[in-house]
Amino acid sequence: MRCYLCALEGKTTEAVAICIVCGMGVCMDHLVRDEIEVWEGGYPFPSKKLKRRLPRILCKPCYAVYHEG
Amino acid sequence: MSLAKRCLAEVVGTAILVYFGAGAAAITLMISKGSSPPNPFNIGIGALGGLGDWFAIGMAFAIAIAGVIYALGRVSGAHINPAVTIALWATRRFPSGEVIPYIVAQLIGASLGSLLFAASAGSDAVMVGGLGATAPFPGISFGQAVLAEAIGTFLLMLVIMGVAVDERAPQGFAGLIIGLTVGGVITTTGNIAGSSLNPARTFGPYLIDHIMGGPVLWSHYPIYVIGPVLGALVAVFLYDMLAKE
Numbered sequence A: 001m002r003c004y005l006c007a008l009e010g011k012t013t014e015a016v017a018i019c020i021v022c023g024m025g026v027c028m029d030h031l032v033r034d035e036i037e038v039w040e041g042g043y044p045f046p047s048k049k050l051k052r053r054l055p056r057i058l059c060k061p062c063y064a065v066y067h068e069g
Numbered sequence B: 001m002s003l004a005k006r007c008l009a010e011v012v013g014t015a016i017l018v019y020f021g022a023g024a025a026a027i028t029l030m031i032s033k034g035s036s037p038p039n040p041f042n043i044g045i046g047a048l049g050g051l052g053d054w055f056a057i058g059m060a061f062a063i064a065i066a067g068v069i070y071a072l073g074r075v076s077g078a079h080i081n082p083a084v085t086i087a088l089w090a091t092r093r094f095p096s097g098e099v100i101p102y103i104v105a106q107l108i109g110a111s112l113g114s115l116l117f118a119a120s121a122g123s124d125a126v127m128v129g130g131l132g133a134t135a136p137f138p139g140i141s142f143g144q145a146v147l148a149e150a151i152g153t154f155l156l157m158l159v160i161m162g163v164a165v166d167e168r169a170p171q172g173f174a175g176l177i178i179g180l181t182v183g184g185v186i187t188t189t190g191n192i193a194g195s196s197l198n199p200a201r202t203f204g205p206y207l208i209d210h211i212m213g214g215p216v217l218w219s220h221y222p223i224y225v226i227g228p229v230l231g232a233l234v235a236v237f238l239y240d241m242l243a244k245e
Helices: A004-008 A060-068 B003-031 B051-072 B082-090 B096-121 B123-127 B142-165 B174-193 B199-211 B218-243
Strands: A031-036 A054-059
Touching: A031 A060, A054 A060, B003 B051, B003 B096, B003 B123, B003 B199, B051 B174, B082 B096, B082 B142, B082 B199, B082 B218, B096 B123, B096 B199, B142 B174, B142 B218, B199 B218
Parallel strands: none
Antiparallel strands: A031 A054
């Protein structure tokens, strides 16, 4: 698979990941590796934030939209 | 989340429960003041709308409980009831070192809720409404009152186990269903012993009534410790036995 965003620029770059939101194949230059907090538990027990965070990969357009909203 | 923050959440949650729930019982007595109840078993709650009076009080509890569970359930677990805390501890689901702080927080919260209700509704809330304190109704013995409180709390704890503690429980329904369960129990058993189901819910009105010159009811307090704790313990152990493979 090739990077979609590079293809739009007329380049052919191998994709190294897929955006978890839109499914686009992206190269290292067009991806953002984000980490989100994970909580477990809840009523009738207090929630606990886990030490490890959940990694996920987004393309830059999806990352921008996510953080704008 | 620190223990102090979780205890503060228990204070707030139990205060809300007592202000709105027990407060609804006090308001009902204040509204029915001067009416002529049809028989000695009717002390004023029921004089206006029969069992509908108890349903209204039950719904006030239901909505307050649901609100507290959804608002604070992730912070402290929103037990807002020493019987629930003890039952979870007895089955090793809650740490021993946090039981006493939680119960103290719940008792403080219940007292604060009653105090705020008295401040909001005036002296009649204490002298006429008794701040919604629970006591056995005319003709109800100590044993009958304990039994009614134990059965009501048994159902409450059984539902908590089924809709919240069990990992197979559907997500998101706990507050609504647990609130409605308490509302239903109050509708049926309110006119037996007040349907407290909660040692803290009775402690708050008792303490503030005592301090502010209202009815002194401490002789009934063992009913509201023995019944709820017994009912909750039977429910957790029975549920664990039934749910085990």
